[in-house]
Amino acid sequence: MEQIWIVPALPLLAAAVGAALGAGSRRLAAGVAIAGMAGALVFSVLALVGVLGDQAAGRALAYANFAWFDLGARSFDLGWLLDPLGAFMLVMVAFVGLLIFVFSTGYLHGDRDAVRFFSFLSLFAGGMFGLLVSNSLLLLFMFWEVVGVASYLLIGYWFERPAAAAAAKKAFVTTRIGDLGFLLGLLWLHEAGGTLLLYDGGRGVLEDAVLGRLVGTTALGGLAVSTCIGLLFFCGAIGKSGQFPLHVWLPDAMEGPTPVSALIHAATMVAAGVFLMARVYPLLDADLVLADAPLHALTVVAWIGAITALFGALTAIAQHDIKRVLAFSTVSQLGYMMLAIGVGSWVAAVFHLLMHAFFKALLFLGAGSVIHAAHHEQDMRRLGGLAPRMRATFATFAVGMMALAGVPFLFSGFWSKEGILHAVEAWEVSAVPRWFALTAVACTAFYMTRLLVEVFLGRGPRSEPLREHPPEESPAVMVVPLQILAVCAVVLGFLGTPAWPWLQSRLAGTPLHFDPAHLLEGAGLMFVSIALVGAGIGLAWWIYGVKPRERADARDPLERAAPRVYAVLEARMGFDALYAATFGRLFAVAARVARVVDERGLGGLVDAVGGLGRFAGIGAKEMDETAVDGSVEATATATRDAGRAYSKRQDGDARSHLRTVAVGFALLVVLLLLTGGGR
Template sequence: MVEFAMHNAWLVPLLPAIAFLIIVFLTRPWQRLSSLVCIAGMVGAFVFAALAAYGVFTNEEFTKHSMVYATRWFSMPGLHIDFGIQLDPTSAMMMFMVSMVSTLIFIYATGYMEGDPGYSTFFAYVSLFGASMLGLVLSSNLLQMFIFWELVGLCSYLLIGFFTHKVSAREAAKKAFVTCRIADFCLLLGLLSIQIVFGTLDMVKLAEIIPNFRAYTSEGILVMIAVLVFIGPVGKSGQFPLHVWLPDAMEGPTPVSALIHAATMVVAGVYLVGRTMFLFEQVPSVMELVAFTGAFTALFAASIALTQREIKRILAYSTVSQLGYMVLALGVGSLSASMFHLWTHAFFKALMFMGAGSVLHALHHKADVWEMGGLLKKMPITGWTFVVGGVAIAGIPPFAGFWSKDEILAVTLDSGHTLLFLMAALTAFMTAFYMWRLIFLAFFGAEKPENHPHESPWNMTLPLVVLAGLATVGGLMGTPWKNYWGEWIFFSGSHIHAHHGEPNYMVMIGSVVLALCGIGLAYRLYLADSEKATAKELARRFSGLHALSYNKFYVDELYLWINHNLVDGAAKVFYLFDLFIVDGFINALGAITKLAGDGFRIFQTGRMQNYVLIFFLGVLVIAIVMAFSNPSSAGLILGGVK
C-alpha cells in the first residue's frame, strides 16, 4: 500500500479537486452532503499523503535523490514542458501537513458555517483551495507550480470576499488579489528569464545546472532573476512592503483565515523560496536581501500587533511576523529551520485562528479583545486550547514553537549576523507579550455582563483539541537530543547549511527568559483591572508611538495616497493629453487635411471641358489683375480687342 501511494501521489491533489467538481455539479442543493463530500475528498488525500510520506521518511534514498513522476505536456523546438510530481522529504512533509490541517479545518467549518446560505459554495471553494495547494507542493517544475500558485490566489480571492454583502470583504478580496498580482507578475518575469537562460523549468535539472551558471549567463543576470523570483513570495507570504493584504484577509470566514494563515496560501511563498534555494545560494547578495526582509518583517509586524484590538487582526499580524522568521531562516541558508518552523506554525496558528472563530461564534462576532473577558470559565475547551497555542507560539518548552523558533535563532547566530539575531530575539519577546495580552484580555479577568458566551459544538471543539495536541508534541521530532532526527526526516533533501553539532543552550535559555518576560509583562499590564489603567496610561503617555503602531505605521494610508495622487494624477494627465492633444490637435490636423482634400477634389473631375474652362477663367483672372495694376497694359489689351 505504501508503494502504491508513493507511485500514485498525484491522487493527493486530485481527490479534493474531484470533490470540488462533485459539489459544483451534483450536490450543491444538499448542504450536508456537500460538506461530507468535501471532507471525504480531503481525508482521502490525507490517507494517501500519510502513506506516501511514510514511504519517503523510511527510505534513505530520498535523503540523496528526489523521485519524479512526470509526463510530457507540451513540446516544441527549444521548449519541452513536463507535468508531474516530485517526492522528497520536503514535499512529503508539506503534503502531509497541508492535508492533515485542512481536514481538521473542514470539520471545524461544518459547525462554523452552519446556516449560511452559501454553505455548499463555501465547501466547493475550500476543496479547490486545498487541491491547489497540494498540487503546488508536489509540482515537479516551476511552470506547473506557477499554475497552482495562481489557482491558490484565485481561491483566496473567492474566499476572502465570500461574504459579498459586506463592502469590507469585497474590498479586502480585491486588495489581496491586486497586491499579489504585482508580485506574481515579477515572479512570472523571473520564470520566463530562467527558461530563456537555462532552457528548462524542471527543478531537478535546474538544481544541477544553476551551480554552473557562468556557462550560461553572468552573475548580474542571475541576481536579477533571483530578485524577480523572490518578489513573488514577498507578495504571497506577506513580507514587507507587500504585507498589507494579509491582515485584511480576516474579512473572510474564520476557517478561511485558518487555511490561508496556516496551511495554504501564505506558506506557498516560503515553500517556493525553499524549493529554489539552489538559485538563491549562488547569489549571496540576494540571500542577504532575503534575510533582512524576513527579519524586518518579523519585527515590524510584531510591533503592529502590540496595539491591535481585534482578535483576528492580532493573529494576522502574528502570522506576518512568523512568516518573517521563516524567510529569515532561508536567508541565512537554513532550509531545515525554515521548514521546521513552517511545520510547527501550521499547528498552533490554525489552532488559534479556529479558537478565535469559536470566540466570535459565541459572542456573535464581537471582535474587540477589550470587550471580552472571563471567557475561560464559559468556554473551557476553546480557552485552554487557545492557551496551549499561546504557550507554543511564545516558545515555552516543550511546546512546538520552542524547538523551531530556537532553531531559527541558533542558525541566525551561527551565520554571524548579530543584528539579525538581535532583531529575531526582540521579536520573540514581543510575540510572547502581544499574544498573552490577547489571552489575558479575552480569557482571563472579570467577565463582561453584557456577554453571554457558550462553548462551541463538538465539530468545532474536536479539531481544537487535536491541534492543541499537535502544538504540544509537534516539535519534539526536531529536538536536538534526538540528534536532529526530525531534520533528517523532513529536510535532508537540501544541502543548504543547517544548524548541526551541540545544542546552543545559551540561545535556548535566553529565548525562554525573553518569552517569560513578555508573558510576565502582559500579565502585569492586562490581567488585573487596576493594572489595565496603567496600560491605558502608557498608551496616552506614548501616544505618538501608540498611534504609529495602532495605525500600522500608516503604510496603507501611504499606498492610498500614492494611488490617489500619483497613479490617479498620472491618469488625469494622460486623459488630458488624449483629450486635447490626440482628440484635439491631432484630430484637428486630420480634419483640416480631409477638408482640404474634399475641396481640391472638386477641381479634379477628369473631364477635358472642365479643365479648358478652368484654364480660360485662369487666363481671364490674370488679365484682369494685370489690367488694373498697369493702365498702359490695359489700353494695349483693350486696343487689341478693338
C-alpha cells in the same frame, strides 16, 4: 510516486462537484469536501511513508516528467516531484486542512451560501497540493495562481460587505505585484537555462549543469544571473507570504470567514512563499561561491525576513481585533522563516513552518470559536472573562498561545524558534538580524499574553450585548479540532529537539543520532531567549492582568503611557496610508487620465468613425433608392409597357399578320437599295 497526482486531484474534483450542486445541498457539499481532504490525507501519508522508505534505501527523491506541448524547436515539459520536503508539507496541509474543513461545518452552520464556501475551500486546498508536488516551475506557477484566485474568492466570500470585497481585491492586486516578479524570473530562467524542470536527469534547474551556467553568467551590475532570478522568485514569495513591503494585504484578509483565515495563515497561501524559497534553495545558494559578488540573494532574503519579523511583532502589540493580532503574528513568524532561509538554514525554516501551521491553525480556530460564541464580536476590548464559560476553547487557546510565544520546553514553537535563533547567531554577515529576532521574541510573548488576558480573563464581557446574552461553549464539531491541534502543538515539537532532530535529519537527508548533550549547545542564547519570553509574559500580565480593563471604552494602558508610539503601531506604522497617498493616488490619477483619454480621445475618434460610417450609410441608401432602384424600376416599367403594347397586336388575325410581314419586307428591300446593299 505514480499516483501522487491523486492528492491534488481529489480536492479539485470535490471543488467541481461542489460547484455543480445547488444552494440547498449544504450537507452534501460539506461531505464531499471533507471526503476529498480525507482521501488526500490518506495518499499523503502513504507518500510520506514511501519517501522515508526510499530515503532509508539511499534514494532522496522521485520525479516523473511528461511533455505538455511543443512550440517550434522548444518543448514545454511538466512533471511531478516527491521528496521529503514535499511529503511532509503534503501531510501537514492535508491534516490541518481536514480539521479546518470539519470546524467549518459548525462555524458556518446555517449560512445560505455554504455550498459555494466548501467548493472554494476545496479549490484552495487542491491548488496548494498541486504546488507542493510540481517538478516544473511552470506547473508550480499555475497552481500558485490557483491558490491566489481561491484566496480572492474566500476572502471576499461575504462580498455583500464592502470591507470584504475591498480586502479581496487588495489581496489579489498586492500579491499579483509579487507574482509579476516571479513570472519574469520564470521567463529569464527558461531563456538562460533552457528548461523549467527542477530535476531532469542532470538537466534540471536545481542540478549542477544548469546551476553552473547561471552562476557563471553575469547580468547588469555584476550580479550573477542566478542571483537576479532568485531575487525575482523572492518577489513572488514576498507577496504570497506577506513580507515587507507587500505585507499590507494579509491583515485585511481577516474579512473572510475565520476558517479561511486559519487556512490562509496556517497551511496554504502564506506557506507557499516559504515553500518556494525552500524548494529553490540550491538556486539561491549557488551564487555564494562568488566571494566578490556585489550582492547575494540570500542576504536580501535574510534582511527582509528580519525586518518583517520585528515589524509584525511590534504592530501586533497595538491591535484590538482578535484576528488582526493573529494576522500580524503570522507576518512576524513568516519573517522568522525567511530569515532562517536567508542565513542558510532552510531546514530550520521548514521545521518552524510545519510547527507554526498547527499552533496558528489552533489559534485562529480558537478565535473563531470565540467569535461564534460571542455573536461575531471580534474587538478584544468588548470581550473578557470568557474562560469560565468556554473552558475547552480557553484551554486549547492557551496551549496555542504558549506555543507561539515559545514557552520552554514543552511546546513545539519553542524548539522551532530556537533552531532559527541559533542559525541566525551563526550568520557572519551582520549581527543586526539577531537583535531584531530577539526583540521580536519578547514582543511575541507580550502581545499573545495581552490577547489571552483581554479575551478570556478579567471580570467578564465589557459590552452590554454580551452581558445580556453571555457566550456559551462552541459545539463539539468545533471544539474537537481544537483539542487535536492542541495535542499536536505539544507533541510534534519533540520530533525536532537538538537531542533528537528526527524531522530535520529527514528533511536534509542526514544521519540521525540521539545525543542529549546537544541540548546544552548554544545554552547562552537559549537562556536569553527564555528570559525574553518570561519578561514579555510578565510585563503583559502586570499591565493587563493585575488591573484588567473595566470598560470597553477605557484607553489601553500602553496608549496612556506612550500615545504617539501607540498610535503609530495601531495605524500599522502608516504603510497603508502611505500606499494610499502614493500608489493609490497615482493609480487614481492614471485611472482619471485613462477615462479622459477614453471619453475624449479614443471615444471621440470612435464617434467620428461612427459618424463617417453613418454618413456613408446614408449616401449608400440614397444611391440605392434613387439611382439604382430608379433605373431598375424605369427599365422594368418600359419593358412592361412595351410588352403591353405588343400584346395588343397579338389579335389572332393571320391576314393582318401577313400584311405586316409584307410591309416589313418591302421596307427592308427599299433600305437595302438605298444603302447600296444590292450591288
